[in-house]
Amino acid sequence: MKITKAKRLAAIVIALILILSLIPLQAQASSPTEHFGASALASMENGENLTWAYNTLGSGIEANQGTISFEDESHSVNNNDFQTVWNAFLADNPQYFWLAQCDTISSGGKVTAVEPYYDFIFTADELPAAKAAFDAATAKALSGITNDMSQYEIELYLHDYLVNNVKYVNGTSNTNNAYGALVNGQAVCEGYADAFQYLLTQAGISSCVVTGTSKGEGHAWNLVKIDGEYYYVDVTWDDQDNGKNFYAYFNVTTAQLEEDHTIIPEFYTPPICTATAANYFTVNGGKIESGDIDTICRMMDAGNLTARVYVTGDADAFKTWWDTNKRTIANTLGVTGSRSFSWSRVGREFLLQITGDYTHAHDLIHIDAVAATCRKEGNVEYWSCSKCGKNYADADATQELTSIITAMDANNHEGGTELKDAVEATCEHTGYTGDTYCKGCDAKLSSGTVIPAGHKLTHVDAVAATCKDTGTKEHWHCSVCDKDFADSKGATALKDLTLAKDPANHVGGTVIKNKTAATCTVPGNTGDTYCKGCDAKLSSGTVIPAGHKLTHVDAVAATCKDTGTKEHWHCSVCDKDFADSKGATALKDLTLAKDPANHVGGTVIKNKTAATCTVPGNTGDTYCKGCDAKLSSGTVIPAGHKLTHVDAVAATCKDTGTKEHWHCSVCDKDFADSKGATALTDVTIAKDPNNHVGFKSEWATDADGHWHACTGCATGKSGFAAHVFDNACDTTCNTCGYTRTTNHVPAVDYRYNDNGHWKVCAVCGETVEAMEAHKGGTATCIAKAVCSVCNQPYGSTADHDVTNWQQTKAPTFTQPGEKTATCTVCKKDIKAPIPMLTQPMDGKDSGNTKLIKSDLTGIPAQLKDIETLNTLDKIRAALSKAILENNSSVADSNIKYYDVSVMLANLDDEYVPITPENLPENGEITILLAYPEGTNKTGYTFYASHIITDARYGEVGTVEAPTVKATDNGLEITLHGTSPVALGWYKTESSSSTGSGSAATPTQPENSTVATGDMGALIYALCAVCALGLCAVLVSVKRRRH
Secondary structure: OOOOOOEEEEEEEHHHHHHHHOOHHHHHHOOOOOOHHHHHOOOOOOOOHHHHHHHHHHHHHHHOOOOEEEOOOOOOOOOOHHHHHHHHHHHHHHOOOOOOOOEEEOOOOOEEEEEOOOOOOOOOHHHHHHHHHHHHHHHHHHHOOOOOOOHHHHHHHHHHHHHHHHOOOOOOOOOOOOHHHHHHEEEEEHHHHHHHHHHHHHHOOOOOEEEEEEEEEEEEEEEEEEOOOEEEHHHHHHHHOOOEEOOOOEEHHHHHOOOOOEEOOOOOOOOOOOOOOOOHHHHHEEEEOOOOOHHHHHHHOOOOEEEEEOOOOOOOHHHHHHHHHHHHHHHHHHHHEEEEEEEEEEEEEEEEEEEEEEOOOOEEEEEEEOOOOOOEEEEOOOEEEEOOOOEOOOOOOOOEEOEEOOOHHHHHHHHOOEOOOEEEEOOOOOEEEEEEEEEEOOEEEEEEEEEEOOOOOEOOOOOOOOOOOOOOOEEEEEOOOOOOOOOOOOOOOOOOEEEEEOOOOOOOOOOEEEEEOOOOOOEEEEEEEEOOOOOOEEEOOOOOOOOOOOEEEOEEEEEEOOOOEEOOEEOOOOOOEEEEEEEEEEEEOOEEEOOOOOOOOOEEEEEEEEEOOOOOOOOOOOEEEOOOEEEEEEEOOOOOOOEEEEEEEEOOOOOOOEEEEEEOOOOOEOOOOOOOOEEEEOEEEEEOOOOOOOOOOOOOOOOOOEEEOOOOOOOOEEEEEOOOOOOOOOEOOOOOOOOOOOOOOOOOEEEOOOEEEEEEEEEOOEEEEEEEEOOOOOOOOOOOOOOOOOOOOOOOOOOOOOOOOEEEEEEOOOOOEEEEEEOOOOOOEEEEOOOOOOEEOOOOOOOOOEEEEEEEEOOHHHOOOHHOOOOHHHHHHHHHHHHHHHOOOOOOOHEEEEEEEEEOOOOOOOOEEEOHHOOOOOOOEEEEOOOOOOOOOOOOEEEEEEEOOOOHHHOOOOOOOOOOOOOOEEEEEEOOOOOOOOEEEEEEEOOOOOOOOOOOOEEEEEOOOOOOOOOOOOOOOOOOOOOOOOOOEEEEEEEOOO
């Protein structure tokens, strides 16, 4: 026997992914909650066996079997198949958070049994309590869902529940499963995604976990099916752990997701998500292309100085726009007092906020009261503000309502009624009409009545018997007991309803048999008549006598061209012709000879000639078309003109005219008289400059006036008149549109508005000096600037004039600080935030902090009294030792020692050392060091060590080895205090190494972090061969991690 304990080989994982990635999601079977892993298995070539294994595994785990048998006569899977099944099962069932590994026992290449590790994550004693805690946490999460919620509303509720109750924490137990998220409230991206998938499926919504990368690092999120359409949701990125919920990645399309995510298909290829109906910002509004003051003001007013927007255009440009226009927005809204501005961003979503004195103007909508029913809550009459969403009991919004819901009314039934407990009566037993219940609340509204027993008889008419079929007696049939009776009261039962066949009652019609046709010499018969039903002979046929069947054919006369046909009678039986109608005299030849006097085919004219003006013509001779014989001669046509009268055409300014004349159609000449005596060589009449043919509808113009020009010539004019203008400045004629050049007279005073000033003409009011922006003057916090040109106030009031800021609360890396001052103009006390400290960065502009790094050359004063650390060599040795404990292969030349300090910009923009009040109690500070020369993010593993020098942050002299995170901007290290620091590095075999060292976690927008768990496992085997040459293999299979 051969037993092998193993983790998965990388090759098996790769093969599995390649196989399952070929199965498109569209091919999965759709159900109320889809199991994507199970559907993928069913669609594979070996789908029947894989599905059987999937179900067998699930049944065994649900029954808590220590050994699950896979021996079956009809089905089997090998170890590779089972690995596929195992991964698909865990992907579909995040509720088995405690199940991470199992052993498979195989024989002859087939898995015969599976032994799950039920105590791999929790001990046997711990597991019941863990399951109970998980169920309770799930029930708590689902308790906020009501029956009237749509799929979108359920999904949004569960999204917000996780964001509000889970904190992103890496490195603690169970953070990569649903248990950590729901029970402990701590998770990485996989834990968020597993918990979201499980809660959605429990609520009847299909979902699965999708894995991939973001900015080159592993990540996990969800695919969700809402109202038949697929969307992506990334709960991890929407949770910024700052008390603010975000929805930048709630129901987004593939195109939106792939702006900063890369999908790596595993069990199935996700669909291309294009739907936008359930996107958060489609449902709730807030999508904008770019910044617009009016739009943001409306949203700020509706949101009580808070606006949530999704920028579809250039998001970075919008950030700049907000910084430029935020004060204008506050002024437009009328925000006064001590004002402050802030924004938060995730992806393309911005949360904009303004603080200050502001009075919201309600936009109230009246809502009628709705009575509660037995199954639904009602609501009171109320007025709701469409801007802020608050509800009030009166139209003046003086009494705010904390609740508008009225409890269900058990006496107000709705939904219709239904009968229950109804029983049909029989012939021997009574029945019951049934009790009436409310469909809405299932309450009994009334009781039924008893239905007496008895037959239910229906009269059935008799059916007469025929020569072919039996008949049926008249009877009464009971629909209850299915019996027949001879009377309407059911007194006499009938056992047989049959009437014997009646040979005299023929049915089915008749058929003719033995029919023969008569010929010219032999008689025929009409045929005998038989019954179709019983084949009995009903009557005999009659004899048809012999004889010709003659048809009269008229004679066809002979012509000059063709022979004719004699009159005759033709027999259709013997095909012979006869000279008489009785067929006595046969004819052998029916032909009549041609008749030269009987012309046919019409006639044709030959030898025809046309007469001219001087030569006679001939009408032509007539010939027979049939035999070409000349039938008659033509006549002479005398010579002469054929004249047509042509009226005179008057000449115009445009065209010549034509004289009256007679035109000969024979010789094509023109004559002055109707007899053709006087020939004309020219019939043209010269143009008449005074006979205009018409005038154009449009105006012709010059400086003196306007007129309608002749359509024929350029000189004719009609309706000439002088131009008409409104005033001396008017440039356009009111009648014809002629334009002229005029000079305006500028007015003395300026016209103006908020944007600038301009001048108009004193005569016509037209702008003569273009608008230019206001200029000059100085605005204060209580008055606008006055323009030095038009002497009008413009713009907005200025910020308060303060120069004596005093810090009242120190800023930290997680919270802004606060400063106060007195305005020199309005004398008010002003309070303003001091921005949060930005991450100190090596060699780069960090904003309001500065990282100063130099070679370690001095001994901190706090270490001088510690014997083991009172020299630079001792300090370097202690720092080096901590690094080598992590990786003894790090070369001495690959360890650098630094003196690191952090400075911050004070209120006067001068850099001063950071103080404990700028740090948390444990002194934790995250810095960003540049990569050592010759190293990079992907080819090296980095290690750090640090000696604590401040007793507030730990025991002085303690050496800590913080995790180093390799990012695009540098090496991120979290310390407790600052100097001294050491940094070591080791070149890995390849950039994809997953050995100890810096953990790669995806970078979220705006300082948010996403982490992923272990995605791989190994397979190792121990083999032993049994005497029979058969082998059994025990394979250990682990849960996949994203």
